[in-house]
Amino acid sequence: MQISLPIMVKRTYSRRSQTPQTRLEEQSAKRRRVESSSDPISPALSPIISSDTIEPLSTPTPTNRHGTLHSSPPSSPPPIVSSTLKQSEALEPLIPPPRFLPTATRKEPLKESTGNARKIKPLRQQKLTQLTLDLGQKTQKKCQICGMEYRPSSPEDAALHKKYHAQNVGGIDLGKKFVDSIFVGQKVWTGSAGEMIIVVNRSAEARKRRVVESVLDVVEKELGGVGIDREELWTELSATSETDATAKCDRYKAYLYIRGYKCVGVCLTERIRSAYEVLVTTTRGEKGTSSRSSSITVSEESKAATMGISRIWTSTFARRSGIARKMLDAALDNFVYGMKVSKDMAAFSQPTESGGNLARSWFGRESGWLVYNE
Numbered sequence: 001m002q003i004s005l006p007i008m009v010k011r012t013y014s015r016r017s018q019t020p021q022t023r024l025e026e027q028s029a030k031r032r033r034v035e036s037s038s039d040p041i042s043p044a045l046s047p048i049i050s051s052d053t054i055e056p057l058s059t060p061t062p063t064n065r066h067g068t069l070h071s072s073p074p075s076s077p078p079p080i081v082s083s084t085l086k087q088s089e090a091l092e093p094l095i096p097p098p099r100f101l102p103t104a105t106r107k108e109p110l111k112e113s114t115g116n117a118r119k120i121k122p123l124r125q126q127k128l129t130q131l132t133l134d135l136g137q138k139t140q141k142k143c144q145i146c147g148m149e150y151r152p153s154s155p156e157d158a159a160l161h162k163k164y165h166a167q168n169v170g171g172i173d174l175g176k177k178f179v180d181s182i183f184v185g186q187k188v189w190t191g192s193a194g195e196m197i198i199v200v201n202r203s204a205e206a207r208k209r210r211v212v213e214s215v216l217d218v219v220e221k222e223l224g225g226v227g228i229d230r231e232e233l234w235t236e237l238s239a240t241s242e243t244d245a246t247a248k249c250d251r252y253k254a255y256l257y258i259r260g261y262k263c264v265g266v267c268l269t270e271r272i273r274s275a276y277e278v279l280v281t282t283t284r285g286e287k288g289t290s291s292r293s294s295s296i297t298v299s300e301e302s303k304a305a306t307m308g309i310s311r312i313w314t315s316t317f318a319r320r321s322g323i324a325r326k327m328l329d330a331a332l333d334n335f336v337y338g339m340k341v342s343k344d345m346a347a348f349s350q351p352t353e354s355g356g357n358l359a360r361s362w363f364g365r366e367s368g369w370l371v372y373n374e
Contacts, residue, residue, distance in 0.1 A: 171262030
């Protein structure tokens, strides 16, 4: 006997398979945005998908291994597939356009928000104190030894006078290195006590020329003369020569009188072409006596000259010892190479009262000697 059993059908529920159409709908639903009719971006976009190009896709019916249809669960109704898409959804880009935020303009710098910031204290105005009283007294004082005028109430002037006084009283310090570097060819006279006279011209070392310039600075301050330009000091001039018209000679030569490591005298000579003769000048006193005038009168016609004495100076405590005479004699012997210049061819440059007395003593007469204009 055959017993027929009822066939049991096992129903299974499966997930709906993904198709390109369903994926596009899900992406469009996620990125959907509200579009206005005045959106300037939508008309510029080219349509990606139009309703004419979309065709309805048939979804295959899911079946089990026995060939029976799968039934959907009652809680999830089958989705309705739309065969057409709105044009606004099709034109929506996959990447949203960037949003441009307006940049705020800063009108004031950021302020510190903390209360522990260090505050800058305003500078206190310095109070001025009057240290010098002007009651009509003489503010300038002249040193009787070195001859420098200075203000004793000024610390700067007092320090400068102290330095200047030490240089002039004992001589200008040249340094051991400078004195030891002097060679035999530069010595034009040598004394018994180690004293010597040297000559420095444009062919000398630059270091020695700078020493001469510093010595001349001291001399010009004491004499009150106009300084000579340093470039002009070491120049050349055309020498008068019958055999060679292109011969050159030094314009200036400096003679230094050295005692130990200090310079106690200097004589600056210059190459000149002409000078003027000093005439006799006397003045009558109240009692009919004649005296020598401090002023100098010169002739109108010039005479030939070779060596001009531009500057001559000796230290205060070295005066009245024949140093100036020795420098003048050494200059006559050495000024022109190979010959000695006579006194009649030498001239002084507008001498002061003390310079005029030196010239009269050296020439040995009151008048008849030469002066020239620089």
